[in-house]
Amino acid sequence: MMRPLLILTLFGALVTPSLAAPAAGPSVSWSAKLTAPGHNPKARKRWPVKIVVKTAGGKPISGTVQYNFLFGGQVVQVRSCLDHGNTPCKFRGTYKDVLHFPARSIGYNLTLRFIVKTRFGTKNIDYAIKVETHNHPT
Numbered sequence: 001m002m003r004p005l006l007i008l009t010l011f012g013a014l015v016t017p018s019l020a021a022p023a024a025g026p027s028v029s030w031s032a033k034l035t036a037p038g039h040n041p042k043a044r045k046r047w048p049v050k051i052v053v054k055t056a057g058g059k060p061i062s063g064t065v066q067y068n069f070l071f072g073g074q075v076v077q078v079r080s081c082l083d084h085g086n087t088p089c090k091f092r093g094t095y096k097d098v099l100h101f102p103a104r105s106i107g108y109n110l111t112l113r114f115i116v117k118t119r120f121g122t123k124n125i126d127y128a129i130k131v132e133t134h135n136h137p138t
Contacts (some may be wrong), residue, residue: 001080002040004009006080014047018106019120025118027120028055028056028120029055029056029135030053030054030056030061030118030120030121030123031053031054031056031123032051032052032114032116032123032125033051033052033053034049034050034051034114034125034127035049035051035052036048036050036127037048039127039128039129039130040129040130040131040132041099041129041131041132042072042101042131042132042133042134043101043102043105043106043131043132043133043134044100044101044102044103045100045101045124045134046098046099046100046133047098047100047101048096048097048098048099049067049096049098049099049114050094050095050096051094051095051099051114051115051116052093052094053091053093053094053095053116053118054093060092060093061092061093061118061119061120062090062091062092062093062095062118062119063090063091063116063117063118063119064088064089064090064091064116064117065080065081065089065091065095065114065116065117066078066079066080066086066087066088066089066114066115067079067080067099067113067114067115068113068115069110069111069112069113070110070111070112070113071108071109071111071136073111075113079126081097088103088115088117097118105131106131106132107130107131108130108131109116109129109130110128110129110130111126111127111128111129112126112128112129113125113126113127114127114128125130
C-alpha cells in the first residue's frame with residue numbers, strides 16, 4: 001500500500017514546480033479566432049486573413065504570429081508576414097495579412113497552421129486549404 005502513495009508523492013513533487021513557475025504567466029482564458037475567405041485560395045491572387053486575439057472579457061492581447069504550411073502532417077514551409085522571412089510578426093489584438101500562393105501549390109491538400117503566441121501561452125489555429133487555379137478571363 002505504501003508503494004503507490006510514494007509514487008504519487010514523487011510524481012506530485014515533480015509536477016508542482018512546473019505549475020508554480022513564474023515564466024508560465026498568469027492563467028487567463030483567451031481566444032484566437034481566424035477569419036479567412038474560404039478553404040480554396042486561388043494561385044497568385046490575394047488571400048486576406050485576420051486573427052483576433054482577446055481575453056474572455058474581450059480585451060485585446062498583444063503577441064506574435066507565424067505560419068507553418070503542413071503537407072501530410074509534416075511542416076514543409078515556415079513563413080511570417082514578411083515575404084522572405086520567418087521571424088514572428090507582432091500584433092496587438094488584431095493581426096491582418098494578405099497571403100499569395102504560388103502556382104506550384106495548386107491541387108495539394110495543405111494545412112495552414114497559424115502559431116499565435118501571447119504572454120498567456122500559445123495556440124495553434126489549423127486551417128485546411130487546397131489551392132486552386134486562377135482562371136484568366138478570355
